Amino acid sequence: MLDATIQTKTAPKMQRSRGAARAGFDGARLVGLHQSGSAKAILPRVPGAPEVVFLNTSGGLTSGDRLSYETDLTGGARLVATTQAAERAYRADDGRAEVSVHHRVGAGCHLDWLPQETILFDRAKLSRDTVIELAPDASCLMLEAVVLGRIAMGERVRDLQFLDMRRIERVGRPVFIEPFALGSELLAKGARGAILGEARAFATLVLCAPGAEDAVDPVRAVLDEPGVEGAASGFDGKCVIRLLAEESWPMRRQILRLMETLRRGQQAPRVWQI
Structure with a gap:
């Protein structure tokens, strides 16, 4: 008779990404x-203001997974910060991924955060939690764009947990707060105008600077990209x-046109250029 070893099956411990x-x-x-870890900061040589390109080498x-990006600006610095490619959040069967973004923009400085x-x-x-801290006379342009699945591949997102908090603070006081939550229950309600309607891609851009209200009319003049609904307000x-x-492609074209308008004709970061 042969002895048999009884083995119990346990879930494999998956490797997690930290950066x-x-x-x-x-x-x-x-x-x-x-x-x-998996987070890198690339410093391309570009004319004008310095540029930093953040990269997640884990691929998604x-x-x-835990990922964080930070910048600190002093001495009147003007910086463009972006990401090398679209970030991808994949199927998660065991808890959520977390991303932290924190930018400190000192006196007389300006940040374009354009992931x-x-x-x-x-x-x-x-x-995801994004915080931009502004000094009294600092300014910023913040972009967040989200796409539900690979639209060209015919993918549909039905099961999802997405929490996205975006905050801009000036000397510790909030000047812009946008908590965004999208989950399976909302997606199950289908095309409702109060949610996303038929949209599969959506974005928010915020210019926070003295006199930013003056940008509303120029912005509205270029909010005419076919296939994109857009609105702008200033206060x-x-x-x-x-x-x-x-x-997503028409939205990307619209974002590029808005970047040019809000950044007074400056070219988009090289990784964004079509």
Whole structure:
């Protein structure tokens, strides 16, 4: 008789991704750089204001992944910060992925935070917190764009947990707060105008600067990209733009036109250029 070893099946322990990247600038001079794990900060040579491109080398986000990006600006620095490619949140069966973004914009400084789209796949679970801290005379342009699935592949997102908190603060006081939550229950309600309608892509741009209200008319003049619904409002040193689209490509074209308008003719970051 042969002895038999009874084995019990246990769920495999999956490897999780961890990454943190930070960059500091004093004027146009790099004064601090840190990167660890899957998060990298690339500093391309570009004319004009310095540019930092954040990158997640893990290829996407799933259960238990943790990612953070940070910048610190002093000495009147003007910085463009973006991401190398669209971030992807994949199916997550064991808890959520978490992303933290924190920018500190010192006196006389300006930040353009222009990450590329976040693509949410079916059964993704993602929590993201974005904070931009402004000094009294600092300014920023913030973009967040989200796409539900790979539209060209015919994917439909039906099961999802997405929590996205976006905050801009000036000297510790909130000047823009946008908590956004999208889950399976809302998606199950189908095309309702109070949610997203037929849209599969959506974005928010916020210019926070003295006199930002003056940008409303120029912005409205270019909100005419076919296939994109858009609206802009200006108040209390802010210009806020909302976009909805059934496909991501027209929305991307509209974002590029808005970037040019809001950034007074400056070209979009190289990684954004078509």
